[in-house]
Amino acid sequence: MNNSLIEVHQLSKTYKVADKEPGFKGTVQHFFNRKMQEVPAVKNVNFSINKGEMVGFLGANGAGKTTILKMLCGLIYPTSGYVLVGGHSPQRRQEDFLKKITLVMGQKQQLIWDLPPMDSLQVNAAIYGVQEKEAKKRINDLAEMLEIGEELTRPVRKLSLGQRMKAELLASLIHNPSVLFLDEPTLGLDINAQSRVRSFLAEYNRKTGATVLLTSHYMADITALCPRVLCIHKGELFYDGGLESLTNKLSxxxxxxxxxxxxxxxxxxxxxxxxxxxxxxxxxxxxxxxxxxxxxxxxxxxxxxxxxxxxxxxxxxxxxxxxxxxxxx
Amino acid sequence: MKVAGLSKRIIRSLLSTQYANMLEYRVEIALWALSGVLPFIMLTLWSNNDAGSVFGFSQLDLSRYFLSAFLVRQFSVVWVVFSFEEDALLGKLSPYLLQPLHPLWRYVSSHLAEQLTRLPFAVIIAAIFFLFNPESFWIPSIGKFCLAWLATLLSFSISFLLQSLIAAFCFWSEKASAFERLLFVPYLFLSGLLAPLDSFPPSVLKLAAWTPFPYLINFPAKILSDLNVNLLGGFISQIIWILILLPLVIISWKAGVRHYTAMGA
Known part of the structure; x- marks a missing residue:
């Protein structure tokens, strides 16, 4: 029986990028005769992920990790191939699908900058149809797991990066998603904040059985959270398996x-x-x-x-x- | 129950949050309200040479028209293309696209919240206007006020849809707001912000009637200032423009989302 929650088949994405020579001549040429180049970001990638798995995406900058993550959550369309997440085609962005997933981007925020996170949390709860009483309970539970409290009533702009990331995670998880796409969730955080976020994610996975797909530049994130890794280089998947067996192979x-x-x-x-x-x-x-x-x-x-x-x-x-x-x- | 993805609770929380957010920018909004005094400058120009009489406007008609134009502009001003462009470029749009609510509703709510924040400043500016022009003071009938409010709301809807259509170009071009600037000049002349449309030659009027611009300022301002206006024709035109623009926005948005590369995110 096929147990896969996420199925990726022959997934490819090619971006069209304009090339420009430096200098004035290049600028004029770029204006009148724009040269577009096709850049393959992801090439025929196949993998599947079971419910409840925590999987790490490894690859250098520009390897195609984030592009795959964006296709998995339905943010961008594949050039060819397909993705199924919980039986949904993400690009259709059906309400049922959107209520099941979340995307957390380490350096991007959805919280309203000048207001306390609590305001954004209430908006998110309303959008996802979480009843007020239930929303309050979830906020309390998640806040306890994240060790965040009074910061929720302070303007976002007054919070430290670590506090903001915790509030972002809270805002992204208020609807209790069962699939988490995390793109560099600990980027820029200090060691303590990184460790807190890591243990929170592990605890969230343990408590809710959520499936987690994570990209990170910090190997500590991957080693602490992901028994399985997918390695990608120049858009191609070249390893899919246990982290331990990967390190055994490599070293x-x-x-x-x-x-x-x-x-x-x-x-x-x-x-x-x-x-x-x-x-x-x-x-x-x-x-x-x-x-x-x-x-x-x-x-x-x-x-x-x-x-x-x-x-x-x-x-x-x-x-x-x-x-x-x-x-x- | 949800209508167009909205429930009472979503509307309430979006509006209250956006209003709280706009209050953080109250000084900026007051300055924006002040910067909308172009109709008063135009009133001074028109009054100095008594040009209004050429097209049948008395001095009183002119001053009431330009005050109404100021008020209509205050509550129909739209900036969605600029916010949207910034959000698309900085990657802020991505989380909104992954929520079960069309992102445009967020921009609608921030515009409405901004209008509410503008209200006291607009009232103060109108009061100052009456202080210096006591002879222009008038209170429109409830019926006319409600019709003017409805026409302003429809004017806002047309402008919002028009800019959303342009904003959808952000999915293809990083600088879609440049298209909006192309529309600014015809808007300025044909909306009635610089002069009542009655002052234009009939050939220009005929041409303008085929554009949405006269229904953005001129039509609601004439209702509010109790001037002679074709109510039925005006409202029908406003509704037709909404019916033309709405499907275009929906189609271009759907096509745009397919093209979105989630840059900056």
Whole structure:
């Protein structure tokens, strides 16, 4: 049985962009003879997402993540292919569909700048047909989860970025959507605010069973929230699977650092792994994950080791390599 | 119950929120109200050379007409294309498009809220006008006042639809407001803001009658100032223009949304 809530089939989007040469001549040419170029932003993307899943979208700037998100929520039309979200074609923007979804954009706001968030919340509650009593309850519950209170009655312009983001999330979730499209929800927030937003999203998913599709530049968002990731490069999807297996594929080695009681020579470690560092009795080796247990026990047997540490290479570094190469090879 | 996507509660909350928002800009709105004194400048020009008598307007008719033109303009002024353009360019439109309410209703509510905020300033300016021109003072009958109010409301609707049609070009062009500026000159001359249309040669009048402009200021202002006007013809023309513009706005909006790239968002 097909359990998918979101189905994406052969999805493509091509933008027409005007090219302009610099300088006066270029400006005149641009005015009289505008050259349009077709830029493919998304190319034949296929995936499906089950109800309740939290999925992270990974890719460099301009990879096509936000374009896909915009097509999934019905904001823009695909050039070809189709999307189904809960059985709806998002581009039709039927009321039933719009009441099920929400789109949160980290740097865009829907709150009225000069009024307290509470005013915008009341408008949203009315638009989504949430009864006043129920709206009050939802605002209280969400405010508690987001740790926001008196800020809701202060003008938006007086709030900090973190407080504004929390209020934005509240405004986006007042209708209890079951599908959340989040585009950089923690962008620009400090560490504490990022962490609060992350735990809120995890809690919201746990409590409501909502499906979450998230793009973020902060790997911490993805590692904390998304067991599954979709990797996109130049509009093409090249990985769809678990985050852990992605990091295993990208970095099949572990970093083993140990301190020796006595001095040693670099050649002593031939056959144990790739020597990364050798100084002052401290040695670092890169060892394939599948040989890790046997190699570490050999090292412990053959050398007098005072301390030993095993680390994954930093995930940001690993993903950075991925963004640059755009493939798993 | 919902009509055109609106329920009583949506109307109430949109209007009260937008009114609260507009009150934050009351000084700006007072200045906008003050900047609408063009009809009074025109009154001075027309009065100095007694030109009104050429087309059968007494001095009293002229001063009442221009005050009415000022009031009609205050409550029919539309700026949706500028707000819409800014929202489309900055990506603010995107969340509105994803809500189960047509985004244009938000702009309608902010215009109505702005009109309510303008009301006291318009009354003060009218009072000052009467203070300096006590002979022009008049109180229209309830019937005429209601008809003038209705004509102003229809005038606002025509202007709003016309600008919404232009605003829909924002889906294709980043600078749709430039089209609005193209309409400004014919609006200025043919709406009756600079002079009552009776002052125009018959050939221009004939041509103007085929445009929506005379029904935006001239028609409601003449009702309010108790001047001779073809009520039935005026109202029918206003309704016809609404019936022409409304489907055009709906069609262009639907086509525009397909073209929307959600730039800036």
């Amino acid at each position: 099949p080695k572990r970093e083993v650092t140990f301190e020796l009681k006595s001095k040693s020579k670099p050649e002593d470690f031939l056959g144990y792994g790739v020597l990364q560092q050798h100084s002052n009795n401290v040695v670092t080796l890169l060892i394939p994950k599948n040989e890790l247990t046997s190699m570490v026990s050999k090292l412990l047997t053959n050398f007098d080791i005072l301390d030993l540490e095993i680390n994954d290479p930093p995930i940001d570094e690993v993903i950075g390599k991925l963004f640059n190469s755009g493939s798993l090879e």
